[in-house]
Amino acid sequence: MKPTNVSSKDLVAVAKGGVLDRRSFILSGLAFSSSLAVSNVAASDSVGASKINQSIPTWMKTPGGSDTEYGAPSKYENHIKRNVAEHTPETSIFSIWHTPIENQRGIITPNGLHFSVNHNGIPDIDPQKHKLMIHGLVDKPLTFDMESLLRYPMVSAINFLECAGNTAPNAVSVTPLDQTCQGLFGQVSGAEWSGVPLKYILQEAGLKPTAKWVIVEGADGGSHSRSIPVSKLLDDAIIALYQNGERLRPSQGYPMRLFVPGWEGNANVKWLHRLEVTDKPAFTKDESGLYSDILDDGKIQRFSFHMDVKSVITHPSGKQVLPEKKGFYEISGLAWSGYGKIKQVEVSADGGRTWALAQLEQPVLSKSLTRFHIPWQWKGDSAMLLSRATDELGRVQPTRGQWREKYASYSFNHYNAIQAWYISSDGVVENSYV
Ligand SMILES: Nc1nc2c(c(=O)[nH]1)N[C@H]1C(S)=C(S)[C@@H](COP(=O)(O)O)O[C@H]1N2
Ligand SMILES: [Mo]
Numbered sequence: 001m002k003p004t005n006v007s008s009k010d011l012v013a014v015a016k017g018g019v020l021d022r023r024s025f026i027l028s029g030l031a032f033s034s035s036l037a038v039s040n041v042a043a044s045d046s047v048g049a050s051k052i053n054q055s056i057p058t059w060m061k062t063p064g065g066s067d068t069e070y071g072a073p074s075k076y077e078n079h080i081k082r083n084v085a086e087h088t089p090e091t092s093i094f095s096i097w098h099t100p101i102e103n104q105r106g107i108i109t110p111n112g113l114h115f116s117v118n119h120n121g122i123p124d125i126d127p128q129k130h131k132l133m134i135h136g137l138v139d140k141p142l143t144f145d146m147e148s149l150l151r152y153p154m155v156s157a158i159n160f161l162e163c164a165g166n167t168a169p170n171a172v173s174v175t176p177l178d179q180t181c182q183g184l185f186g187q188v189s190g191a192e193w194s195g196v197p198l199k200y201i202l203q204e205a206g207l208k209p210t211a212k213w214v215i216v217e218g219a220d221g222g223s224h225s226r227s228i229p230v231s232k233l234l235d236d237a238i239i240a241l242y243q244n245g246e247r248l249r250p251s252q253g254y255p256m257r258l259f260v261p262g263w264e265g266n267a268n269v270k271w272l273h274r275l276e277v278t279d280k281p282a283f284t285k286d287e288s289g290l291y292s293d294i295l296d297d298g299k300i301q302r303f304s305f306h307m308d309v310k311s312v313i314t315h316p317s318g319k320q321v322l323p324e325k326k327g328f329y330e331i332s333g334l335a336w337s338g339y340g341k342i343k344q345v346e347v348s349a350d351g352g353r354t355w356a357l358a359q360l361e362q363p364v365l366s367k368s369l370t371r372f373h374i375p376w377q378w379k380g381d382s383a384m385l386l387s388r389a390t391d392e393l394g395r396v397q398p399t400r401g402q403w404r405e406k407y408a409s410y411s412f413n414h415y416n417a418i419q420a421w422y423i424s425s426d427g428v429v430e431n432s433y434v
Helices: 046-054 168-172 181-185 198-205 230-235 400-406
Strands: 013-015 095-098 116-118 131-136 142-145 155-162 188-197 213-218 225-229 238-243 257-259 272-278 310-315 328-336 342-348 370-377 383-391 419-423 429-432
Touching (some): 131 198, 168 400, 188 198, 198 272, 213 230, 225 230, 310 383, 310 419
Parallel strands (some): 131 272
Antiparallel strands (some): 095 116, 155 188, 188 238, 213 225, 328 370
């Protein structure tokens, strides 16, 4: 494959509206860099050499500053931050912080930018004094302090975490709100979670034959609690102690949280302190109120634990402006499913009339964010960008209309419809419905 002498016929269209074959970037020998006029001057040329000297920045001529004990992002990146949802101000006890998902590449969200939902504020827990208790339908009730839990064998997995209420504005607003990807999709993040498999703890306590559910309670002021089937806890649930290689952040549940891969954020009880084994669910306030789905006939769907297959194009996305008219762009985004691995992501630039398969970036992991890419030549006319993910069980994202048919008009949880970004001929990207 020669990167030079490539004509425009090598830019293979795979769908209408300028969506190109994934090899097009490489084939076209494309470069967005500016020309290298100064550095092309031979070093032996004295005029050229002085030109080069003039262009040497100060940081290349002086010693640098010192490092710090705990690193922080570059000060030039400090505009990249979480933002708090308008209806739950920073000062309120219930607050929702959105991750700037359109600034992330790859599938891991940095710890300081992980989204966060706190119903009762963030408790300041002293790990020395914190205990985890297991009781109820067990042979031996047990308590664990941090030191004893840290001695158990641990496992790690890269998983997404998503609040059931993520993208709720698109579920309930009759007209699409002009918001950023962070505002609409910022309640999903990806991390490597490490900790002790729940099954070790349950086996040690010894489950009675009637044990079917566990009421999982947090140590925050409002005692956030959820009923989780024993089967999930024996499967892939962990008591998470580490997040991306360091101990959990306070906003993620320090010093320990329940992590149930693929299940709605709310069930991942933070600041975990009590496991009560029972034969039936408790229907706590946190599972019967805000976090249930109301069906079209007004009935409530009990326990919709899984987060369904979903995707969003993060580049380009809401409120961004394409820098160059009729330019060559890479469309990139994230897809995930609480049921398993992502099998494919299709992209459309013409509002869903034609579709092309995007390339999935490795690794493609179960119940994890998965990154996809596809090259696109924007022709300068208005366009409608869509992504549609399918998981390994064959579950496909619905259209917004299909999703709406299932639920009452005011039901907002578990919204996973195909997202559309409208691009005007000025290159402005806007949230849209198709
Ligand atoms: N104890 C406790 N656990 C909790 C919550 C809470 O308020 N208290 N919020 C839940 C909700 S609604 C979500 S979406 C996830 C968010 O996890 P994160 O803040 O680590 O992103 O935590 C869940 N676990
Ligand atoms: Mo949530």
